[in-house]
Amino acid sequence: MTEDVGTDELTFDDLAEAAPEPVEVPQDNGESGIGLGTPTERLARIWGWSPEFFRDTEGGNGDRLAARFGDRLLCEADERTRTYYVADRNNLWRRDRTGIANRMADAIIEDMFRRAHELDPDPTKVDNLTDDERRGRSLRTYVQRADTLKARRNMAALAVDKYGLRIIADEYFDQDPRLLSCGNEVVELRDDGIRVRRRELGDRCLLATKVGYQPEILDSPPELIRQFLREFLPEEDRPRLLFKLFGHALRGGNPHRLFVILRGGTTSGKTQLVVALIHALGGYVGATQATIFRGNQDDKPRPDIIRMYPRRIAFLAEASKQTWTLHAARIKQFTGGDKDPQRGMRSNDFNDVAPQCMPVVYTNEMPKIIGLDPPTRRRIIIPTMDHTIPKDREDVTIKERFVKDPDVHAWLLAALIQGYVDAATRGMDDVFAEFPLSTNEAIEGMYHLSDFLSWLQEGEDPRLTRVPEAEWKVHGGKSTLVGKDELYRAYTGWVDSMGSRYDKLEKLSLRDFNAQLKENHGFEETHSGKPRWAGYRLRKVNIGELRPVSVLNPN
Numbered sequence: 001m002t003e004d005v006g007t008d009e010l011t012f013d014d015l016a017e018a019a020p021e022p023v024e025v026p027q028d029n030g031e032s033g034i035g036l037g038t039p040t041e042r043l044a045r046i047w048g049w050s051p052e053f054f055r056d057t058e059g060g061n062g063d064r065l066a067a068r069f070g071d072r073l074l075c076e077a078d079e080r081t082r083t084y085y086v087a088d089r090n091n092l093w094r095r096d097r098t099g100i101a102n103r104m105a106d107a108i109i110e111d112m113f114r115r116a117h118e119l120d121p122d123p124t125k126v127d128n129l130t131d132d133e134r135r136g137r138s139l140r141t142y143v144q145r146a147d148t149l150k151a152r153r154n155m156a157a158l159a160v161d162k163y164g165l166r167i168i169a170d171e172y173f174d175q176d177p178r179l180l181s182c183g184n185e186v187v188e189l190r191d192d193g194i195r196v197r198r199r200e201l202g203d204r205c206l207l208a209t210k211v212g213y214q215p216e217i218l219d220s221p222p223e224l225i226r227q228f229l230r231e232f233l234p235e236e237d238r239p240r241l242l243f244k245l246f247g248h249a250l251r252g253g254n255p256h257r258l259f260v261i262l263r264g265g266t267t268s269g270k271t272q273l274v275v276a277l278i279h280a281l282g283g284y285v286g287a288t289q290a291t292i293f294r295g296n297q298d299d300k301p302r303p304d305i306i307r308m309y310p311r312r313i314a315f316l317a318e319a320s321k322q323t324w325t326l327h328a329a330r331i332k333q334f335t336g337g338d339k340d341p342q343r344g345m346r347s348n349d350f351n352d353v354a355p356q357c358m359p360v361v362y363t364n365e366m367p368k369i370i371g372l373d374p375p376t377r378r379r380i381i382i383p384t385m386d387h388t389i390p391k392d393r394e395d396v397t398i399k400e401r402f403v404k405d406p407d408v409h410a411w412l413l414a415a416l417i418q419g420y421v422d423a424a425t426r427g428m429d430d431v432f433a434e435f436p437l438s439t440n441e442a443i444e445g446m447y448h449l450s451d452f453l454s455w456l457q458e459g460e461d462p463r464l465t466r467v468p469e470a471e472w473k474v475h476g477g478k479s480t481l482v483g484k485d486e487l488y489r490a491y492t493g494w495v496d497s498m499g500s501r502y503d504k505l506e507k508l509s510l511r512d513f514n515a516q517l518k519e520n521h522g523f524e525e526t527h528s529g530k531p532r533w534a535g536y537r538l539r540k541v542n543i544g545e546l547r548p549v550s551v552l553n554p555n
Contacts, residue, residue: 245260261362263363
């Protein structure tokens with residue numbers, strides 16, 4: 001079994017074992033020079049100095065803490081929160097959620113007590129005290145006064161303020177989209193493949209996967225993976241292309257500006273796969289609702305959106321057009337590589353950064369996208385998981401084991417990294433060639449013009465029918481084919497009488513209506529007396545047919 005790594009639990013032992021080795025420094029001449037140089041240089045000057053050098057003051061205690069732990073301690077610049085970050089022995093930075101900064105102060109106090117006892121082992125001695133004994137006695141007296149809750153809490157604060165250890169976390173950690181922190185290593189995602197090496201403090205990795213990178217597991221997949229692929233992805237090349245699509249997003253920035261809609265039935269394995277990927281990729285994935293792609297963003301706090309910014313993949317819970325709609329403008333803004341200002345909770349400051357993640361909506365039914373235009377359509381890719389199992393054969397225990405199994409996580413991570421290498425070295429043409437068929441079929445139902453065309457062609461007596469070319473060319477298009485203006489009048493009547501409030505808000509102009517028929521639905525224009533649509537006949541639509549409520553467009 002593989003071992004999960006990169007958890008949020010961090011103990012003081014993790015930090016103590018990673019403390020810097022003392023360095024050789026010249027004896028102090030009375031002027032410490034601590035205020036000179038960069039923070040790292042200032043800390044280097046005091047590593048290895050004995051506790052006697054530091055003043056017996058709160059500021060001196062801050063120096064002591066910085067000397068021992070300063071290379072592995074940082075603090076958020078926001079004074080209101082005083083959030084500390086510490087690096088463990090494997091050089092992975094973590095947010096201090098368990099009070100390790102305070103335990104650093106405890107360690108310094110214990111060091112001072114220990115040093116006082118070394119210098120003055122017999123506190124009852126009165127006469128003929130040596131210099132060391134006097135120093136130890138003085139140090140013991142100071143530590144007894146300084147051993148308070150307030151002094152301990154101030155120690156780390158004084159250290160970070162004096163030595164320039166404050167940062168803006170969003171601008172400091174995980175700024176290199178080419179680095180993927182896995183286990184005790186980082187995988188460098190290069191243009192020509194990958195390079196695996198030990199993680200360094202300077203990598204500034206706060207995010208990490210839950211498992212290490214084990215490429216050898218691809219040669220002998222776990223049985224749970226074999227069973228999953230047999231049942232849900234049995235096509236020979238489909239798993240490779242799906243993991244190539246997801247794997248290329250491991251390098252942050254969503255380079256192809258994609259908006260992915262993973263579609264499948266209720267027992268198609270899509271949710272099982274998504275949950276397992278979330279477990280495997282740890283901090284590199286986020287999960288929220290697809291409502292972040294609604295049009296109404298105004299200036300209300302959106303911490304859910306802000307949390308997605310630094311991720312590599314954002315999984316979004318299913319959006320069905322029976323429950324809500326998505327907006328093309330938000331999709332383009334989020335995937336366009338531009339800044340997407342959002343306000344955090346209880347803050348008037350806007351996080352003005354560009355999202356780094358590729359959004360993936362996983363859904364049973366296609367969402368409705370308001371304002372869908374050709375530029376947005378080009379960004380949407382819709383892989384499908386078409387194989388389902390009957391409800392009576394569904395084994396929930398297998399699903400639970402699958403999403404929690406470390407070996408499954410290790411295989412998924414290795415498959416994603418292999419997918420990245422495939423994308424980096426061969427390009428993405430085969431992915432785009434595999435999924436456009438699905439995309440073209442699914443795109444039809446994603447906006448209200450498709451609903452209108454479906455209404456025209458529904459039932460045993462459809463309102464809009466196809467006319468063979470030989471027929472309309474023999475009899476003449478003027479008496480056979482629908483005029484562009486006639487079809488538009490039927491459309492506006494349908495929107496006004498049957499459309500939802502979104503349909504009414506998004507009602508197309510004549511120019512946009514005709515453009516979308518050509519670009520999204522393959523209509524071809526011809527002229528016979530006036531502009532007409534080649535190959536389509538429209539019977540007259542009666543007022544009674546425009547029902548108040550449409551099944552396709554509930555209000």
